Amino acid sequence: MNFDLSEEQQLLKNSIERLLADSYGFEKRRIYQTDPKGYSDAMWARYAEIGLLALPFSEKHGGFGGGAVETMIAMEAFGKSLILEPYLATVVLAGGLLRLGASEAQKADLIPGIAEGRLKLAFGYAEPQSRYDLFDVETQAKKDGDEWILNGTKCLVLHGDTADKIVVSARSSGDTRQKNGIGLFLVDADAPGLSRRGYPTQDALRAAEITLENVRVKNVDVIGDPEKAFPIISRVVDEAVAALCAEAVGCFERMQQITLDYLKAREQFGKKIGTFQVLQHRAVDMFVELEQSRSMAMYAAMMVGEDEATERERATSAAKVQVGRSAKAIGHQSIQLHGGIGMTMEYSIGHYFKHVTMLDMLFGDADHHLTRLASLGGLSAEQVN
CATH class of the missing domain: 1.10.540.10 (Acyl-CoA dehydrogenase/oxidase, N-terminal domain)
Structure with missing residues (x-):
């Protein structure tokens, strides 16, 4: 490639x-x-x-x-x-x-x-019971003439408190964990029956809990087939995972640079601490994690356009595993090398660590994606090389 x-x-x-x-x-x-x-x-x-x-x-x-x-x-x-x-x-x-x-x-x-x-939009997909399973949908969509009536709850809707419209996944047929029977419905944020509670996330972004009580949606606001939306949701989330991996790489690069600058400036025992070999080794470990994540993020970006779902999912899960592990490794090293100042709100490195930790959790953490990658047969030797 x-x-x-x-x-x-x-x-x-x-x-x-x-x-x-x-x-x-x-x-x-x-x-x-x-x-x-x-x-x-x-x-x-x-x-x-x-x-x-x-x-x-x-x-x-x-x-x-x-x-x-x-x-x-x-x-x-x-x-x-x-x-x-x-x-x-x-x-x-x-x-x-x-x-x-x-x-x-x-x-x-x-x-x-x-x-x-x-126009600002948000996507309501997660529910209290669903964890990382996009197909676990209890929110109901019932047909009523030329409209649909939505009832249910969506959690962790990113920027859902300020969105003008919200795309909601809801079940039009089937059981809670079936992949068929899921539709996408475009709902005005001020629609009667829709309530939202906004709150800050740990990394200073915003999210909302959204409750739908007999919210009416017209047929013209249904996105695609109201029973066959899951393949679209899955593909878009794979694209989002690739995007998150790239965002994490940007964070990692900045975290490494901030840490290197600190090592070059901080003095202890009359010397710059960056001259201590053991700290140099730890800085090198951060660089290795950064470059491994960069390579996997690039691989995910190149593969996310694949029409074949299995190949796309393998690539995005492999990238998410690497990025999740690197988030912990780079985050721990950067905080420890900064000492006490790394834990303060006034210094940037802790904010980066919070954000990459949240990126690891979003759409499935490293453990979740490692399990998914294993279920898909892992990466082939050609893909690894």
């Missing part, structure tokens, strides 16, 4: 990194966090101006026709700056469901609003 970026992809990388370097330092991030929404509307508008919100969508719907590699570039840059804005929720998750499952009329109606920054 060719992992070199094209000229256009390198320009994209440079433009995002330049924007974030100018507008998203750690202190500015803390200011953005104090907004009631938990992020900066001004930065969201800047993302729209340079085309980031239009990146994965087709040109006929107002997008730029980018793929998983372009998303990887953006997410890695976002990871370096620990952005707070709902890019994953709106563009990767809900936007991915529209891109792969919506009708042409729905795409023409909704995607330009996302691309221009006017």
Whole structure:
């Protein structure tokens, strides 16, 4: 596989990194966090101006026709700056469901609003009993004439408290854990019967608990077949996992750099602690973990477009396993090498560690994906090499 970026992809990388370097330092991030929404509307508008919100969508719907590699570039840059804005929720998750499952009329109606920054979406998939199983859906969708009536609860809806619309997975037929019988329904955030409780997550993002009580959804707001949405959900989540791996790599790179800078500056016993060989070895261990994760994130980005589900799932699970293990290894080393200051809220390294820990848990931790990878037969020798 060719992992070199094209000229256009390198320009994209440079433009995002330049924007974030100018507008998203750690202190500015803390200011953005104090907004009631938990992020900066001004930065969201800047993302729209340079085309980031239009990146994965087709040109006929107002997008730029980018793929998983372009998303990887953006997410890695976002990871370096620990952005707070709902890019994953709106563009990767809900936007991915529209891109792969919506009708042409729905795409023409909704995607330009996302691309221009006017419309923010969220994806309600998780439920209290479901853990990491996307098909474990108890929320019910009952047909009533030309409408559907939704009842149920969704938890950990990323940025669900500020979204304009929420894509909800609900069961239109079958038992709770069947993969068939699941539909996707687009619900207005202010729809009668919908209530949401927003809260901050451990890594300073936002999420919401959403309750649906006899919420009515028109047929025109059903995305795809109301009984056959699971393959779309599974594919979009694989894309999201690849994006999260890239974001984690951005975090890892910044964590390593911050730690190296600290080792070069901190003095103990009259010497820079970076001159102590044992600490140099630990810094090298961080670098090895970073590069292993980078390689697997690239592999996931290259494979996530595969139509064959098994190959796609193997790649994304393998990447998630590596990233989850590296999150612990790099996180522990970075905190320990900083000593007590690494645990303070005033210093950035602890915030990075919190975020990569949350990334490990999102859509399944390393143990979950190792189990899934084993059930899929693991990676072949050709894939490993």
